[in-house]
Amino acid sequence: MSYSTKVLDHYENPRNVGTFGSEDEGVATGMVGAPACGDVMKLQIKVNKDGVIEDAKFKTYGCGSAIASSSLVTEWVKGKTLDEALSIKNTQIAEELALPPVKIHCSVLAEDAIKAAVADYKAKHGAMVETAACKG
Amino acid sequence: MDFNQNFFELFGIAPAYRVDPIRLEQAFRDIQAQVHPDKFAHASDAERRLSMQWATQANEAYQTLKQPLGRARYLLHLNGVELHEETNTAMSPAFLMQQMEWREAIGEAKAAGDVPGLEHLSAKLRAEIAAQQQQLAELLDNDKNFQRAAEVVRELKFMEKLREEINHALEALDA
Numbered sequence: 001m002s003y004s005t006k007v008l009d010h011y012e013n014p015r016n017v018g019t020f021g022s023e024d025e026g027v028a029t030g031m032v033g034a035p036a037c038g039d040v041m042k043l044q045i046k047v048n049k050d051g052v053i054e055d056a057k058f059k060t061y062g063c064g065s066a067i068a069s070s071s072l073v074t075e076w077v078k079g080k081t082l083d084e085a086l087s088i089k090n091t092q093i094a095e096e097l098a099l100p101p102v103k104i105h106c107s108v109l110a111e112d113a114i115k116a117a118v119a120d121y122k123a124k125h126g127a128m129v130e131t132a133a134c135k136g
Numbered sequence: 137m138d139f140n141q142n143f144f145e146l147f148g149i150a151p152a153y154r155v156d157p158i159r160l161e162q163a164f165r166d167i168q169a170q171v172h173p174d175k176f177a178h179a180s181d182a183e184r185r186l187s188m189q190w191a192t193q194a195n196e197a198y199q200t201l202k203q204p205l206g207r208a209r210y211l212l213h214l215n216g217v218e219l220h221e222e223t224n225t226a227m228s229p230a231f232l233m234q235q236m237e238w239r240e241a242i243g244e245a246k247a248a249g250d251v252p253g254l255e256h257l258s259a260k261l262r263a264e265i266a267a268q269q270q271q272l273a274e275l276l277d278n279d280k281n282f283q284r285a286a287e288v289v290r291e292l293k294f295m296e297k298l299r300e301e302i303n304h305a306l307e308a309l310d311a
């Protein structure tokens with residue numbers, strides 16, 4: 001299997017690898033896994049009081065495409081509101097990284113990781129999100 | 137022979153997760169012998185084609201039922217439950233957390249060149265897989281709880297991946 005230049009770039013220089021400290025405020029975690037390949041992905045977002053994602057970190061155990069997909073979405077979600085982050089689609093990820101059809105599930109995993117992280121944030125901070133949305 | 141038979145019917149065995157591997161293999165060999173190309177050397181084109189289709193069907197059936205996970209997946213399919221392995225990413229958080237811990241432990245042992253550590257992980261994993269397979273047999277054959285069985289099959293896919301990871305690590309360390 002030959003990887004695209006963009007996949008290799010993210011694979012060799014992954015952005016935002018790691019985990020936020022448990023004391024950090026506004027942090028939410030999304031964990032997902034793909035039974036097709038056994039890959040596991042953890043995506044964390046750090047949301048400021050305006051409901052904007054100011055930082056993101058990931059930890060992924062999987063193939064190059066899974067690592068590249070999660071690395072890419074940590075860059076993409078930064079500066080976005082939760083709703084904007086939710087609008088990221090796996091097809092955009094797959095297109096950006098030029099993933100072959102057999103690796104599409106890696107981009108699905110990354111999209112679902114964003115959804116899971118946002119759902120976790122909303123579950124923890126339901127009231128606050130509503131307030132922010134009303135202001136906006 | 138009837139092309140509408142399912143794989144279990146083809147081999148004349150009960151549709152279950154627990155199968156006798158010797159009986160399964162014997163049933164496969166019997167069909168193979170019946171449809172062997174040598175027996176159709178002087179047959180018509182149509183008959184030869186049909187025997188080829190049978191050989192292919194029997195081969196696919198055997199490859200599917202031989203492996204425990206393939207058999208489980210097929211049983212679920214017969215009962216209208218699909219696994220959606222490509223798109224179903226919502227595993228339980230506790231399970232995924234455990235997976236992360238397994239991967240970290242394997243990574244650390246590999247980085248430290250800790251062969252006994254990897255072998256210990258391998259033994260622990262084998263025990264967990266055996267327990268999961270036991271549970272799967274209960275769910276499929278006794279409880280007929282196909283939704284829960286599908287979850288266990290999905291979990292076992294991750295366990296298989298862990299087994300590969302440990303084996304790769306041991307190979308890399310030339311153990």
